[in-house]
Amino acid sequence: MHDFSQNVYRAVQKIPRGKVSNYGCIAFLAGKPRAARGVGFVLHRNPDPERIPCHRVVFKDGSLCKGYVFGGPDVQRQKLLEEGVAFLPDGRVDMETCGWYGKEE
Template structure:
């Protein structure tokens, strides 16, 4: 493959429909590296096309976002996704599981991108 793995990630993430989210593993698999979910985030960190690559639509397999990484504010991200139609669940609704940004998780059961 001539293009870098990261380049393919941008293409996949860019294909995520509005109102839906994809997990790093999902994007990684579509990019051709099902074992490199970690670097999907790395590639997005590179973010060669800001405003074009909706990194906020890419979440953990648990439905939580990356802790420590916020494009401008973790609160903004939750509102941004919710504004697109993504269903968010407050930490109070959950019994356990690890919380990422604010403990809020995306309802992958209803909003995970159906590639």
Template sequence: MSETFNEQVYDVVRRIPRGRVATYGQVAALAGRPRAARFVGFALHANPEPGVIPCHRVVFRDGSLAPGFAFGGPGEQRRLLETEGVMFVPPDDDSVNAGADGWRVDMAQCQWRE
């Protein structure tokens, strides 16, 4: 229980089932700090245990992926999620999001819910 917020974030992220994704804000809320979504991202980038914490299952509220992602290369995160069964949706004609090829996770079906 004396774990820091970061540790609790890792614990929550580890609980994300395969084929499902969670938002930074949701992880923050489950970690006990609904206003600390910023630090969730930082926590994962600051000291993620390689091969243990599925950081690739954590996405933006919009469903887009994190910039500067480094599992093995940009776009690798998307392929990992697709491999797990996460569905992606094509970008809107007006909305073009760089860093994710414009493709977003189908939050309507793949967002992790308790």
């Protein structure tokens, strides 16, 4: 079975509200610490956008992808702000405060 993709979806669903994760983290949880690219593509093909909050997944730097699908990085940023995610003046997510690594909860 596609354990990797299934695990990726499961890990993303585990991300608590108000927190964000990164592709590397999801890949690690999926068992493929170097499959960040695969995670990105799997999320891009997000079969259940309502069930999988892929907008909570950002770069390890906390920056959002430039070619987003929701309508633009502004939309993703707004969604995260609505959830209480803190953003830095650089326009990146504050991974120091809202970074989720899947170890807690």
